[in-house]
Amino acid sequence: MPSPSSAGDSTQLGALAVHLLTSRYLNDVISSNEWTVYRNAALYHAYASSESVSLADAKDDACDEWKEYCRRCFVLDKNWIGVTRVEPDTRAYCESSRDVHRFKIDEELGLLTGWLLWRTPSHYARRYTHVEYGHGYLVFDRAAGQKEVWRLADHVDDSVCVSAPDASQINASRIAERAYGRSGRGCLRPWTVLTTPDVTRFYRVVYPTLLAASQNTAYLWDLPSATLVQTIHGLQASHAGMEPLGEICYVDVNTRHVVLCGENGVRVVGREDNTVVLHLSGQRGFARTVLKPEPTLGSDRIPLTMSLQTEVTRSAGGHRWGQFRAAHLSGSGRDLACMLADGRLVLIRDFESIADGNLSVPEAVLEVDLTHVNSADSDEATYSHGLYVLTLDARERGLAESSGQPRPTLRTYRQPCGAKSATRRKRRALNLRTPLLNAADIAVSWLPRLSDPTVLRELGCVQLPRHKVSVSANVYRDDPDYYEPDVKNYWTGGPMFPPRSPPRDIGFVVCCVDFSAPESPENSS
Structure with missing residues (x-):
């Protein structure tokens, strides 16, 4: 069979479906070479990143053949753009507490289970703290601006000491251990506390890096070693015709670049030499x-x-x-x-x-x-x-x-x-x-169902893993004025709220829409 680069349209899933239905000869050829044909289709449609990627590396769910993997990816894509007859599944989490301001989802470990796995003591984290997470590291800020770092307990090697939790973290960890144990699924251990000479309101975790920025300085830490590896000064410099960024309101980072978003513009800074490689005014x-x-x-x-x-x-x-x-x-x-x-x-x-x-x-x-x-x-x-x-x-x-x-x-x-x-x-x-x-x-x-302006104004957080969109919101306000006993709430999947029933306790829950809802093979082509 030809490589995906030379096969052209013949490796498209749509073209394959037509060949299977219209030509007995091509049907026999495709069926006899199914593994190669659909592996090439996965490469053509970017379901696999390179020719060296195996099916085990490419897939993130249980399927044993390239054909089934391609079908699931195609159905997922069609569900995202809203062109299938299958309604995505919805589910609400944290309905008992209804106090979610920020959240992160670890799809790889499947930590969003619907029941509580671990928590810090009540009132330990400041109100409306910002939360970052990546590869088992949880980061949130204190009222004074320090960044607390916790790590999944099962990832911690007690024989190697590279970090220094402070007394407050250790005390909170001991309280949590009495309730949830020292290790196990979802349990975390204190890793370190990071401080800066000035207030860093905005920060971002992209493993293995934590980026935190003040209005004029950016600090980059390596989380596994808990060490400061880079400092970028002069974020507001107005050289080369660039106006100052103004108040910084968002940051991002990867291995090569730091992104600084200010109210007046966006700058991309190269990490190799701290130079501005892009400025948007x-x-x-x-x-x-x-x-x-x-x-x-x-x-x-x-x-x-x-x-x-x-x-x-x-x-x-x-x-x-x-x-x-x-x-x-x-x-x-x-x-x-x-x-x-x-x-x-x-x-x-x-x-x-x-x-x-x-x-x-x-x-x-x-x-x-x-x-x-x-x-x-x-x-x-x-x-x-x-x-x-x-x-x-x-x-x-x-x-x-x-x-x-x-x-x-x-x-x-x-x-x-x-x-x-x-x-x-x-x-x-x-x-x-x-x-x-x-x-x-x-x-x-x-x-469109999450279109109530009142709900949107109070939207706390949005996360977009590969299969889901998840929000923290008070979606009960989005129930329609009429009431049908057999109709579920649009987002939570629970019963609709009757208009004349006692009002619900206002609070924020995590609502997920799962676009990977299965579709029958005959509808996926």
Whole structure:
């Protein structure tokens, strides 16, 4: 069988399904070479990262064949974009306490079980503390700004001492041990307390690194050794025409870069030499290409997930970005996503192409405008509410046709004469593969049931593991005004709240939507 790079469309799951149904000869060939065919399909659709990856390394659930693994991945992708007839499963956690402000999910260890495994003593953590977690390390801050680090007890080697918990941690650990034991699933042990000379309000854990930033200095620790490995000074420096970042409101990190999101802009700093490799200005920045999702009309039923049509606009000027709120690196470390204060999303694929001077910021950026949807009854723009899910490689994963949506509508506005041809000549001369995100590659879905503005204003936290979207919210307020005894609450899966019943105790629970709900093989092709 040919390699996935040379097989072309024949390795697409959609094409394979057609071959199996329309050609007895191809059916026999595919069936006789099933392992190789579907392994190539997994590579083609990016279900496996490389040709050296085995099925055991690629899969994260119980399946023994590449064909079944591809089917499950394809169904998962279709569930995310809201184009299947199967309703995702929903479930609520922490309903007894209803006091969840921040949470993290360890899917690999399966620690979200529905029952309490371990906890610190009451009132030990400060109110509304921020929580980070990665590879068994739990980090949260104290009122005075120090960062407490705890580690899963089963990962701790008592024969090796590399950290120094303080007395407060040790006392809290002894109290927890009396209730839950010294080790076991979900139990944690104190690891260390990290301090800085100034207040570091924003921090992020990407194993093995903890990044914490004050308004002018960033500190990076190696968590396993509990040592400070790097310090970056002068975060607000306004050199090379860059305005100061302003108040820092979000940070991210990987092995190569540190991302600093301030109200006035975003900077990506190289860890090798502490130099700024990318600066996005809120006052001057704009995108030439804007993607605007629109709701799909014509149905009275409110699904849990709705696929949205998209319209693309292009212009020479653009809408200036203004203030930033958050910035995240992709898992590959090549791409950057930034959220603006007004709800727009700025996406850059291969941001280092800007640093290398191969593309300008407006050329490299795709902006997704989530600030409004068009009203069905008027030409006025009305603000939308809810959670949106963007799949940035929909075409690569074979989802472009599955969505049932037309390709994005393109509207082009005037741009400077010769700009497009000059850009093409430059790319051709440099022999570059364009890093631009293509709007046709993006699928946008919406979770309309969580659209109550009151619920959204109180949304505490959102997590996005591979199979689920999880939020901490008071979703009981999202029950409709009517009551049907056999209808479940949209998110918790429990009985709907009768309007005339005694009011529920207001509080936050963790609500999960599981998009890996199984679908029968005949519906997955």
